Amino acid sequence: MGNDKYQVLKDYFGYTAFREGQETLIDGILSGRDALGIMPTGAGKSLCFQVPALLMDGVTLIISPLISLMKDQVNALNQSGIPAAFLNSSLTAAQYRSALEYAKSGRYRIIYVAPERLMTESFLDLTHHVRISMVGVDEAHCISQWGQDFRPSYLKIRTFIDQLEERPVISAFTATATDAVKDDIVKILELENPVMVTTGFDRKNLYFEVQKPRDKFTSVLTYLEEHPDTSGIVYCLTRKNVEEVCEKLCDAGYKATRYHAGLSDEERKRNQDDFLYDNKSIMVATNAFGMGIDKSNVSFVIHYNMPKNIESYYQEAGRAGRDGEPADCILLYSGQDVVTNQFLIEHSSDNEELDDELSEQVREKDRQRLRAMTFYCSTNECLREYILRYFGERSANFCGNCSNCNQNFEDVDITVDTQKILSCVKRMGERYGVKMIVDTLRGSKNERLLSLGLDHLSTYGIMKETKEQRLREIIQFLLLHDYLRSSDSEYPVLCLGSNARKALFDAEKIQMKLPKEEAPKPKKAAASQLPPENKVLFDRLKKLRASIAFRQSVPAYIVFTDATLREMAAVVPQTEEELMDISGIGQRKLEKYGDTFLSAIREFLQDEEN
Incomplete structure (x- = not known):
């Protein structure tokens, strides 16, 4: 296989130089140290375990939860002349037995395996016939309850390693990890003195924008009209959305295809290939699409619906601009997206093997992440800075390459508005949601509000001159900065936050960025x-x-x-x-x-x- 990392890089992968962070991780692994790589989508994580695998004696096991990723990477390795295989539920019993026999005979250097297979009798038998030099854990955030995609099957990895006759090098990789997730990965996998590389989450070539359109499909059409001859992904929250958007795009004359879990394996493969090989320029998909897809010329990712957490959003948006060229990441937000995500969290059956207590803990963390995602869609601060701060990275509060930085904002003193809102929440007994608070402040005559007697409060109608949209923006700001907090329930209510006292009693001056209100345009002729x-x-x-x-x-x-x-x-x-x-x-x-x-x-x- 060659005895030099540069020779392997050139001969098998066709590159002459390593990217940022790759060489540090590879050198650490080759020296026998454990490794943890946190590198954004498109940064080249796979090479960090594939290159050492070809320079170490024995077999490298790569644990991955994603069948499509395994297939694609094994196919790419085989095309490059590297003997590799995968072991997962997509194989028939006969294919699985054959793969195990070939593995025992030493045919493969790299074997991808699903975590559910590790502790099976047949796979444990394989470990007695081959020397395992490294266990690589891909999508390592799945091991943490703090991760956005916790999988209990990942907890079996450590048990599997402990029963091996010889401890291998353990390496772990993920695109998105907060500090809490990173600590969990090190602790649960028991990494020993690991070489750790975080290459930074910032992708400077990506432009971020949040829109709140009345008609989402019209926004997609407008974007496509303004960006002809480009290739991109439109992510939708549900299969129904995928079907509708794809059909309407095709009717509008665009070369679009679709991808979701409800399609047959054959159609998913065909549609994916059509997109990859540029037969179709637009892929409309649920989040089931994209893991391990290395299409370099994706120039836009449009989220038709808000995802349920920042981790998923950044991973999916990061599929744009992998060639380093400027690319657009646009999120089309509506309040209904929050409701849909809340429903999906409360009725999730992703991890049926969890007991009730653990299920509720996972749901609670999912609710927290959903709140952070909702704040992203509401903030008037720099969008890039918001994302980087979420992942624990410091950055300038003006990037110049997001919709908020490029909009015409002004700093507005909202001290008095804040006091009015907090007083209203307090006088309403901290028992109502955003809609009822807004209606009370604006003096609404809606039947429920009047029947509850809320029109008799001193705060009723005290902000009737404030537009509903601006009032909601201020409330989101107060939630983000803990002047208000939202209860963790299916029907959230607003309560005073830890900073409320500063605003109400300490005369703290509060400013937020708000878009300048434009003068009304003259009406067009009907x-x-x-x-x-x-x-x-x-x-x-x-x-x-x-x-x-x-x-x-x-x-x-x-x-x-x-x-x-x-x-x-x-x-x-x-x-x-x-x-x-x-x-x-x-x-x-x-x-x-x-x-x-x-x-x-x-x-x-x-x-x-x-």
Whole structure:
């Protein structure tokens, strides 16, 4: 296999230099030390155990929970001339027996195995026939109850290692780990004096944005129109969302495919290949897609729904820009996403082998992570800094490459607003959720509020001039900074937090970043208000749009919406600059349709003159 790490790197993997952190971990492992590598998606974790595996005597076992990852990595290794195999539930009984026999005969240097297989009689028998030089634990965060994907089967790893005749080197790798998870990995795996590398979580080429659109699908279409000829992933929370979004994208003329656990293995494989080989440019998927997928030219990841924790979000978003080129990570947020995630947490059956007490502990940690994810979607601070701080990393509070840093914000004194909100929560007995607090402060006349007598409180209506959206933003800020806290229940209620006293009694000045409120734009002309001659133009433009849509086999609204055509008919633009001022016309549509529609308008004006 070669006796030099650089020779192995070049001969088998085709690289001439190691990336940050790789060489430190490889050197540690080759010197006989345990290792822990925390490296973000795309940083090259696999090489850290694959290169040493080819330079050590004996067999390296890689424990992984992901069948698709095992298959892909084993296929890639075999293609590179490295004998490797996997042992998991996707093999038939006959295939599994054959793989074990080949392993006993010394055919493989690297064997991937699911954690559930470790303590089976047949696998333990294998360990008596081969020398195991290293046990590598991939997705090592799964061993910790603090991890976002705790798997009790990972707790068997240490038991397995203890019964081996000779202790191997133990290495562990993960893309996302907080300090608590990192400590758990070291403790539970009993790593001895491990070489530890955290390469840093920051991916400077990734742009982060949170949108709160009224119509999520329109936002996706707008993005795709503005970024033609790009490849990306649209993540959805449920299979139903995947089906709907994929179908609508295909109807709109985009090359999209889908991936979720409800499809057959054959279709998942076919759709995954279509995406990987650029037959389809857009993959619409649940979080079942992506682990171990090394597609370098993914230029965007759009989350159609908010994931349930920062760890999952950053791992999924990190599948963009693996080639180092600029890439976009956009999250489309709505309050319903929180409700859906809360339901999934309360009714999860991922770990049926847990007892009731442990299940509740896991759920409680999932609720905490969901709150952190919700705060991410609500903060007006730098999004990159929020993520890095979550993982225990310090960073500047202005990155210049996220939607919050690029928006027009101002520092607003919210001291008085804070006191009003906290007083309202207190006077309402700390028994109500955000919606009821907001309605009371804004003086709502809703039936339930009146029946509870909340309209008699001194805080009723004291913020009626404040828009609901801004009031909710301030409440989220107060939750994030512990002036308020939310109860851990299926129907959360607001309570005073540990910093409430400072705001209410210590005259603490409180400031937050808020987007500058823009002056209301003049109303556009509606179709019913169009003069007769402009109605004629509107009808002409509709016919032109219909002919273009027919030629392109797309719905008419994909070319331009009725609202855009109405404004066009009302304004009668005659230059590209004037056309660009019309709502719904961006640079791409200007380039694609501008000349055609301007010609039609000029023809109309000539006809009017004649």
